[in-house]
Amino acid sequence: MDPSTLFAVAPTFPMDDVRIRDRSRETMLRSPLTWLPLLGAGAMGFALDAGVAGFVLLLGATVALVSRYWKKRRPAVDAASLRELIGESNAAQDQELKRIIGSLESKGLPQYSLCLGRFLFLKQKIEKDVHRGQHFAVFAQEVEKGVDGICAEVCREITGIRAREERLGEILTSRQPTQLERLESARRESHAAILHAYTSLYQVHAEILGLGSDPTERETVEDPGELPGQRLQEILGGLRDEADMIARTHARIRRTIEECPPAVEAPRPEVVC
Incomplete structure (x- = not known):
C-alpha cells in the first residue's frame, strides 16, 4: 500500500499514566508557586544571616509546605495534564489527516x-x-x-x-x-x-x-x-x-x-x- 495515504499517528487512548505524571511534574516545577517560595526562603536566610543550619531549616520547611500544597492540588494538575496531552494528540492526528488529504489532492x-x-x-x-x-x-x-x-x-x-x-x-x-x-x-x-x-x-x-x-x-x-x-x-x-x-x-x-x-x-x- 502507498504509505503516503496511510494514517501513521498513534491513537489518543490508551493514555500512558507515566506521560501524565511527567507532564504534571513539569507543570509543578515550572509554576511560580514552586520556585518563588524557595527563593523567598533563601532571601530570608540571607537577611537573617541564618547560617547553614538556618538555611537548611528554612528550605526544608518551605519544601514541606510546597509539597503539601501540590499534594492537595495533584488531582486537578493531573486532570489538566491529561487535557493537554489529549489536545496535543488530537492536533497531531489532524495534521496527519491534512497531510493525507493533500496527498490525495495532489494525486488527482x-x-x-x-x-x-x-x-x-x-x-x-x-x-x-x-x-x-x-x-x-x-x-x-x-x-x-x-x-x-x-x-x-x-x-x-x-x-x-x-x-x-x-x-x-x-x-x-x-x-x-x-x-x-x-x-x-x-x-x-x-x-x-x-x-x-x-x-x-x-x-x-x-x-x-x-x-x-x-x-x-x-x-x-x-x-x-x-x-x-x-x-x-x-x-x-x-x-x-x-x-x-x-x-x-x-x-x-x-x-x-x-x-x-x-x-x-x-x-x-x-x-x-
Missing part, C-alpha cells in the same frame, strides 16, 4: 480528498464537544477510541480503493468479465463501509449535542424512561466495532481480489513481412 483524487476532509471536520467537532463538560467524561475515552479507529481505517480503505483502481486498465483488457464484476463489487463494499462509518460518527455527534442541550428541551423529544446518555451508549456499542467492521471488509475484498486469476495478455497480431 479530489473526491476522496473531499471525503476525508469531511471526516476530519466531523472528528474535530466531536472531540471539541465531547470534552465540554464533566457529564461527558464517562463517554469521552470511548468516543476518542472510536473516532481514531474509524479515521485510521477509512484512510486505509481509501488507499485500498486506489490500489485496486490501478488495476482497472489491466482488467478491462483481460477478456474476463468476472474480474470487472469483482472490482465493481469491491468498490461498492468499500464505499458502503465508508458511508456507514460517517453515518455512525454523525449520529454520535448528534447525541453529544443532545446531551449538552437544556434538559427541559430534551424532555420533549426523549422517551421519559430513557436515561441521559443511553442512546449515546447504544451508538457507542456499535462504534466500538465500526473500525473492525471496515477492517474485515477490507480484508475480505483483498482476499477476493487476490483470488482473481492473473490477467492474460491479449495475443499480439503477427506481423507479415
Whole structure:
C-alpha cells in the first residue's frame, strides 16, 4: 500500500499514566508557586544571616509546605495534564489527516480528498464537544477510541480503493468479465463501509449535542424512561466495532481480489513481412 495515504499517528487512548505524571511534574516545577517560595526562603536566610543550619531549616520547611500544597492540588494538575496531552494528540492526528488529504489532492483524487476532509471536520467537532463538560467524561475515552479507529481505517480503505483502481486498465483488457464484476463489487463494499462509518460518527455527534442541550428541551423529544446518555451508549456499542467492521471488509475484498486469476495478455497480431 502507498504509505503516503496511510494514517501513521498513534491513537489518543490508551493514555500512558507515566506521560501524565511527567507532564504534571513539569507543570509543578515550572509554576511560580514552586520556585518563588524557595527563593523567598533563601532571601530570608540571607537577611537573617541564618547560617547553614538556618538555611537548611528554612528550605526544608518551605519544601514541606510546597509539597503539601501540590499534594492537595495533584488531582486537578493531573486532570489538566491529561487535557493537554489529549489536545496535543488530537492536533497531531489532524495534521496527519491534512497531510493525507493533500496527498490525495495532489494525486488527482479530489473526491476522496473531499471525503476525508469531511471526516476530519466531523472528528474535530466531536472531540471539541465531547470534552465540554464533566457529564461527558464517562463517554469521552470511548468516543476518542472510536473516532481514531474509524479515521485510521477509512484512510486505509481509501488507499485500498486506489490500489485496486490501478488495476482497472489491466482488467478491462483481460477478456474476463468476472474480474470487472469483482472490482465493481469491491468498490461498492468499500464505499458502503465508508458511508456507514460517517453515518455512525454523525449520529454520535448528534447525541453529544443532545446531551449538552437544556434538559427541559430534551424532555420533549426523549422517551421519559430513557436515561441521559443511553442512546449515546447504544451508538457507542456499535462504534466500538465500526473500525473492525471496515477492517474485515477490507480484508475480505483483498482476499477476493487476490483470488482473481492473473490477467492474460491479449495475443499480439503477427506481423507479415
